[in-house]
Every structure is written in structure tokens, then in C-alpha cells.
Amino acid sequence: MTATTRPDGFDAALIAYLPKMRRRALRVTKILADDLVYNTVVMMLEKAHECRMETFKTWAAYMMLRVSSDYKRKQSADKRTGQMLPEEVTYTIGMDARQDGYVELSQALDILASIPGGDLVLQDAMGETLSSVELGRSKYESLRFRRQKARKKFAERMAA
Secondary structure, three states, X not given: OOOOOOOOOHHHHHHHHHHHHHXXXXXXXXXXXXXXXXXXXXXXXXXXXXXOHHHHHHHHHHHHHHHHHHHHHHHHHHHHHOOOOOHHHHHHHOOOOOOOOHHHHXXXXXXXXXXXXXXXXXXXXXXXXXXXXXXXXXHHHHHHHHHHHHHHHHHHHHHO
């Protein structure tokens, strides 16, 4: 053993085993793989005095299993205790997007469907633009005029 109480060859074996640890960590957890490898290496260095070099790979896999189990246990404990959100976060959650504003959206779409040129207003709202190059100058002016007229009528009906 070395002066740091690690078995001879431990450091070399650990460095050689790192790529396999990363692959295994990616299988266990996709998002936190780097954290899992880091925490496993820390635990392995702390418990290096317990390692027998003949069974290094098995011991390393066991260490990773312990670290991932500890992480999962902590996550489930956090879920059970129901961590509270800070007050400023609680207010920004709001209502489900499918329900918020549904009535107004439905009314707006009904009004647009009843207005001549309402489809042009809807296309404009969705980001589609009129181009004089694609349409030709006279058709472009005609569609632009119809869109302006439909916008005005839409604003009047929405205000009513």
C-alpha cells in the first residue's frame, strides 16, 4: 500500500476504468451521468483502503450502485416530504395553458371566420407575410387592403 492507504495500482486501475464508469453512468441516469461518475470516484477514493485489487471492477461497480441508490433514495425522500417552492415561484405557475384564455381564443376565431379576409388576419398573426415578389404587385395591394379592412372589422367586433 502507498502512503495514502490506497493499494498499489489503485490509481492506474481507476483511471483505466473511468470510460466504463461513464458508459455505465449514462445507462443508469442520462442527465446526471457526470455527477454520478464524480460522486462515485469521490466515494472510491474515500474507501480505497477497503479495495482488493483482484476484484477492482466488481468493487467499482458496487460503489457506483451505492452512489446511484443514495441519489434515488434522496430523490424519493424529497418527493415524500414535498419540498415547498419559494413564494415568488408559486405565483408564476399560473393556470394550465389549455384552459387560460380558451373562451377568448374561441370567440376571436369565430369572429375571424365570419369576416371576409379574416383568414388573412389569422395568417398574419401566425407570422406569414405577404410578399409582392411572390404575388405580383396588384394582387399584393389587393390582399394588403383586404387584410387592413378585416383587421379593422375584427377590432370593432372584439370591442363590442
